[in-house]
Amino acid sequence: MIRFERVSKRYPNGNQALSELSFELADGEFCFLTGHSGAGKSTLLRLVMMLERASRGTVEVAGRDLGRTHDRMAPRVRQGIGMIFQDHKLLNDKTVFDNVALPLLIAGFRYADIGKKVRAALKKVGLADQEQAWPLSLSGGEQQRVGVARAIVGMPPLLLADEPTGNLDPELSWELFGLFRELNQRGMTVLIASHDLHLVRRMGERVLVLSDGRLVDDLVPAAS
Numbered sequence: 001m002i003r004f005e006r007v008s009k010r011y012p013n014g015n016q017a018l019s020e021l022s023f024e025l026a027d028g029e030f031c032f033l034t035g036h037s038g039a040g041k042s043t044l045l046r047l048v049m050m051l052e053r054a055s056r057g058t059v060e061v062a063g064r065d066l067g068r069t070h071d072r073m074a075p076r077v078r079q080g081i082g083m084i085f086q087d088h089k090l091l092n093d094k095t096v097f098d099n100v101a102l103p104l105l106i107a108g109f110r111y112a113d114i115g116k117k118v119r120a121a122l123k124k125v126g127l128a129d130q131e132q133a134w135p136l137s138l139s140g141g142e143q144q145r146v147g148v149a150r151a152i153v154g155m156p157p158l159l160l161a162d163e164p165t166g167n168l169d170p171e172l173s174w175e176l177f178g179l180f181r182e183l184n185q186r187g188m189t190v191l192i193a194s195h196d197l198h199l200v201r202r203m204g205e206r207v208l209v210l211s212d213g214r215l216v217d218d219l220v221p222a223a224s
């Protein structure tokens with residue numbers, strides 16, 4: 001699903017965010033990305049989303065070489081990816097339903113087809129009864145789950161999350177990771193950037209460890 005081969009990223013101001021990074025994430029895998037602040041986690045995810053371009057090396061997503069992909073194809077690439085942010089980026093002047101419907105409207109789905117998909121996504125995250133609620137009337141954990149519903153409403157094959165538990169207490173964080181595992185068990189490939197090492201270890205999944213833009217460890221869970 002994702003292949004990085006000797007990828008380096010240097011920002012225009014000279015910051016070297018990634019250096020000679022190589023790894024592969026197969027279809028259906030569940031993987032964490034950890035490392036200190038500034039290690040390059042967000043940059044890696046931004047390269048996968050085509051929000052940035054690699055300075056050197058090859059980035060492949062779903063068989064597509066992003067270095068050879070024109071900017072105008074970026075929306076198509078992003079349609080295959082669900083993205084979850086730390087601050088969930090919900091629109092507070094829109095209902096839960098409308099927030100979750102947004103990616104489908106942008107993708108050009110007919111309004112008649114949208115309701116079913118939005119309700120299915122809200123059901124998956126356990127918020128079926130909140131579709132008419134306003135984001136600010138929900139708890140932090142519920143808001144984050146709306147963000148997950150919005151990311152998965154188009155059933156993308158790949159789910160990326162950047163510090164999704166940053167604003168959640170340990171119990172809600174654990175629940176959210178459980179939800180990601182469920183989505184993975186239904187076939188989604190999942191890559192989560194997190195510096196919550198305690199929770200990451202507890203999940204017992206594959207962990208890529210970045211330090212100063214380099215891959216310093218690739219921990220594969222022991223077979224159970």
Ligand SMILES: Nc1ncnc2c1ncn2[C@@H]1O[C@H](COP(=O)(O)OP(=O)(O)OP(=O)(O)O)[C@@H](O)[C@H]1O
Nearest residue numbers: 011013015016017036037038039040041042043044
């Ligand atoms: N737009 C940018 N322009 C210049 N430098 C940047 C930019 N974005 C990130 N960097 C630099 O690239 C390096 C990697 O940053 P990145 O945000 O990818 O790390 P991170 O591991 O996600 O950190 P954090 O956990 O703090 O979000 C850092 O040195 C950072 O200052």
